[in-house]
Amino acid sequence: MTRSWRRSYGLLVALCFLPGLASAQTYSSFREAMAAGQTQLRSRNFAGSQAPLEAALQLAKTDEQRLQAYEALQPAYRQLPDIDKMTEAYEFIVRHTDTTAGRSLSAAAYASFVYQRGQGDKTIERYEARLKQDRDDLPALSALSALYSRTRRDKKERENEVETRLKRLNTEMAVKKAETLEQQAEENKMISAWLWKNAAIAWLEAEDPPRARKAAEKSLQAPPEARTEILTMMWREGLGDVFLAAGDKPAATREYAEAVKVAPSDPLRKNVEKKLGALETAEKK
Structure with a gap:
């Protein structure tokens, strides 16, 4: 066995035992590897999705990307x-x-x-x-x-x-998350309405309805969320959820009604209309 042949053989063995490394070298970016894995997932080829998604995991540069990869890998790992x-x-x-x-x-x-x-x-x-x-x-x-x-x-x-x-x-x-979001809302005036809404939801998660309602009111005092129709709808709907959980049904009704007005599609509008209808029905009883 020549030295060059032994070297090639050793590399081949290494690649066999390190499929993730070989896969990572197949793709040029996290996005490319994720797309390849998601194609396999859509075809329900879960085993076939493992290699490209593990490549995406290796190519990921942030925890957010790693989270996406791990979530997508679960069907393959279940097998x-x-x-x-x-x-x-x-x-x-x-x-x-x-x-x-x-x-x-x-x-x-x-x-x-x-x-x-x-x-x-x-x-x-x-x-x-x-x-x-x-x-x-x-x-x-x-x-x-x-x-x-x-x-x-x-x-x-x-x-x-x-x-x-x-x-x-x-x-x-949840408290730490809410406090971080409030600080971000103070620092980012262009999207402060959205961030205050998220802070309000986090305060609900922390089981603090009064602070949730206060954050929701600050969201309404900020420049309205208007980046896209769907974000505007989600902002209004989220505020409606917060006010309802905080016991302010009139405010919840108002926000749900606003969400219905700006919903960009029938399915989204109908989903909010169900919340609004349930609230109005409860008010009549």
Whole structure:
């Protein structure tokens, strides 16, 4: 075996064991690799989507891009014989999803996945061990909450302990998010209405309706959101949701009505009309 042949053979073996590296070299950018993976997903070729999406993961330059790649990789990872890659994706997604609802959905899906694989109890043991090292381990708390509530009803006391700790952590994260959005709203006058609306929603997530309503009122005091019709509709609808949750039904009705006026399509308009109709029906009772 000549030295050059051995070198070529070694490179071939390395590429076989590093498919992600080989795939990353196939694409010139994150966007190109994601597009290739999404084409496979649309064809329901989940196995075929793995290589280009893992290439996108390697080519990603921001956590936002990595989040997109991991979310897209989940159908492929569900088909693998082990749970390691799905666990890797789940943990990244939970750490980088900025809403309690989004994190909860990811944890529920992951809990269902490991339970179906017969790995529920082992996953509980693994994450309980991690909590001994870090009581605020977000992926561990989220997964344990979902697993205990769905698969271990005999552990109700422990479920309540985990849920209490997770709720506190989620509230702290929501408060931090709301405060950050308020600061951004003060600094970015051109889009302050949109940012104040998002801050109001975050305060609702933090279970602070008075601050949510205050942020919503500041959103209305700012220059109206007018970048596109759909953003204007989403702004008005979001404010309607906030006012409704804060107990101000007249303000919610007003904002939903404004959203209906600017909705750029029938499906979007009908969705808001349902909210408006339900509110008006409730007022008549």
